[in-house]
């Protein structure tokens with residue numbers, strides 16, 4: 358029997374403003390996998406881990422297609438190995454179509470982790486609940502904002518539960534034990550750390566239909582790991598209260614219809630990550646200090662998307678002009694940008710059976 362399955366994942370654009378590592382927004386860019394398992398064929402020992410990978414979309418020259426190195430397939434292997442399945446089923450092929458720019462703060466890695474977890478669940482026929490899938494995601498990407506938004510869709514608030522000491526230790530094992538690279542074959546003898554139950558939690562919020570998300574995407578990468586290294590380990594009480602006061606309002610004001618620009622603009626101010634990340638993103642200070650609903654009609658609020666360098670501007674109208682100003686600010690620093698108008702993606706990650714024989718995945722990749 359042959360089968361072809363597709364998984365679709367939405368990119369998450371995390372945390373408007375003060376919700377660092379807390380709130381996430383899934384937006385209308387879709388990472389898509391096509392998975393085929395040719396069960397008519399026996400295992401071929403020359404195929405590492407029984408899996409071949411192909412890729413279309415952005416970053417094709419960067420992504421490693423060796424299943425032992427690729428983030429999506431390594432994550433899937435982690436899920437499989439936690440269930441005593443050491444390799445992919447014989448003759449698995451995974452086609453990845455990825456429109457999400459890499460290393461730009463648009464959640465490409467969060468979407469890839471969600472994709473990998475769903476891939477493991479599908480090819481291993483594990484039938485894990487979404488809640489359990491989130492545990493696996495959180496063993497790999499340890500801040501919950503991106504993966505919860507990509508998995509569940511929409512505008513979400515997230516938190517990590519206080520686990521008992523044993524579970525906490527299990528959750529905090531080094532990432533290299535969760536995702537060894539390269540992911541060795543069956544003979545490594547390594548037992549993967551099984552995620553504790555109920556690592557994190559999420560809650561969907563409403564989103565006012567008038568609000569669109571402009572993503573202005575500079576032509577350079579900032580790795581999330583690097584952008585987290587520049588953050589301080591501790592913060593002043595004053596700065597924490599500043600963010601908490603705004604975050605308490607933000608989730609509500611983004612659901613109000615019609616939106617209140619002044620309130621949204623104020624609620625999107627941040628003192629715990631953007632000031633430190635300015636050093637990595639040349640135009641950020643000029644953009645944040647010069648744009649507001651008073652200077653730009655239709656603008657509601659502006660912040661770094663994820664760890665940057667993408668700028669997220671929430672707006673109701675006047676999109677070309679708002680994006681044009683931000684593009685120009687980057688241009689002044691010698692950086693070119695593309696920009697997109699995006700909307701919340703409500704559905705989260707989905708898996709569909711695709712009828713037809715194995716080669717059909719090549720024809721069915723959605724071009725976005």
Ligand SMILES: Nc1ncnc2c1ncn2[C@@H]1O[C@H](COP(=O)(O)OP(=O)(O)O)[C@@H](O)[C@H]1O
Nearest residue numbers: 428455459460461462463464465466469580581
């Ligand atoms: N579709 C994908 N397939 C495989 N690896 C991916 C994919 N998307 C992202 N990655 C990995 O994640 C890295 C980017 O992650 P990160 O620095 O967290 O940036 P961001 O998540 O903001 O795009 C890429 O360099 C790549 O290694």
Ligand SMILES: N[C@@H](CCOP(=O)(O)O)C(=O)O
Nearest residue numbers: 371378462463464581663664
């Ligand atoms: N909350 C995280 C989000 C990182 O998102 P990414 O898209 O840059 O991976 C952070 O701000 O570090």
